[in-house]
Amino acid sequence: MPCSLDLKTLEAAATWYVQLNDGTVSEARHRAWQAWLQSSPQHAAAWARVETLQQQWSMMPKQAALSSLGAAKAQRRDVLKILSMLVAVGGASWLAVEQVPYRAMLAEQRTGRRERRSLRLDDGSQLDMNADTALDIRFDSEQRHIQLYQGEMLVQTAKAWDPRPFVVHTIDGSVRALGTRFSVRQLPEQTRVCVLQAAVEVRPLQHVERPVRLEVGQQVTFDRDEVDEIQRLPAGSTAWVQGMLSVDDWRLGDFVEALGRYRPGVLRCDPAVQGLSISGAFRIDDTDTxxxxLSKTLPVKVRYMTRYWASIEPA
Structure with missing residues (x-):
């Protein structure tokens, strides 16, 4: 079995397993799975890994197999459980547990798709977690640290003076609060920071000795090596806290990708319409609406292969 399967492909295979074993499988869903399976050699390889697991389950005690996967429901936590087992079949489970995607599965604080959460921290700070976010909170007598593995968070640090530094760590570096309200999002290859109050210091992992100060109304992206040019903070950047996705002249492809964070299953955008422009405020708790x-304002239609698989296509 090739070991080059990416996490998204394995996650898709895990999602299909959950959907095909939730007790409500239809002929349409089965055809959609077949289409996915045959559309890429990577998909076939990922599903072969599922079949390897099935062979192993047949040798497990019946009750253990059922509690692991046999009664799986179409929920994010079940997909993550299966995904971790698929990674294990690849022979890298004990090493991979130290990598960010797998550490995220073990994080103390997690949200699934269509889920947001607010936390009051021990020091009185307020923390809001966006959908599909994973993080650990580490407060002690000398420091206040948050490790963000994936997703997005908005924090309002406590107003009471506290000598302990408040630092958010990501795979790309760290963000130190300077009495502030700010958001941090872990992107696929960068971290994005937005400052809504006061200021923060951004330190790339490879150049912690060269902090970049970010003031209120500014945002920036950075990776392990460098900080990009500071930009003006766009309106509505933290509208997700109020359950909204606010966009101004976005590409439809980017909009669909962002909306997909709040919707279970697969949401695709045909390349032929990805460049269309879209603006407005949209409720992320009602993605069906x-x-x-979309078809009322843009020359597109939505085609549903299953309830959990939708594609935006030319009208």
Whole structure:
């Protein structure tokens, strides 16, 4: 079995397993799975890994197999459980547990898709977690640290003076609060920071000795090596806290990708319409209505292969 399967492909295979074993499988869903399976050699390789697991389950005690996967439901936590087992079949489970995607599965604080959460921290700070976010909180007598593995968070540090530094760590570096309200999002290859109050210091992992100060109304992205040019903070950048996705002249492809964070299953955008422009404020807790309304403002239609697989296509 090739070991080059990416995490998204394995996650898709895990998602299909959950959907095909939730007790409500239809002929349409089975055809959609077949289409996915045959559309890429990587998909076939990932599903072969699922079949390897099935062979192993047949040798497990019946109760253990059922508690592991046999009664899986179409929920994010079940997909993550299966995904971790698929990684294990690849022979890298004990090493991979130290990598960010797998550490995220073990994080103390996690949200699934269509889930947001607010936390009051021990020091009185307020923390909001966006959908599909994973983080650990580490407060002690000398420091206040948050490790963000994936997703997005918004924090309002406590107003009471506290000598302990408040630092958010990501795979790309760290963000130190300077009495502030700010958000941090872990992107696929960068970290994005937005400052809504006061200021922060951004330190790339490879150049911690060269902090970059970010003031209120500014945002920046950075990776392990460098900090990009500071930009003006766009309106509505933290609208997700109020359950909204606010966009101004976005590409439809980017909009669909962002909306997909709040919707279970697969949401695709045909390349032929990805460049269309879209603006407005959309409720992320009702993505079905958002999709229904797209065709009223843009020359597109939504095609559903299953309840959990939708594609935005030319009208």
């Amino acid at each position: 958002v999709l229904q309304n």
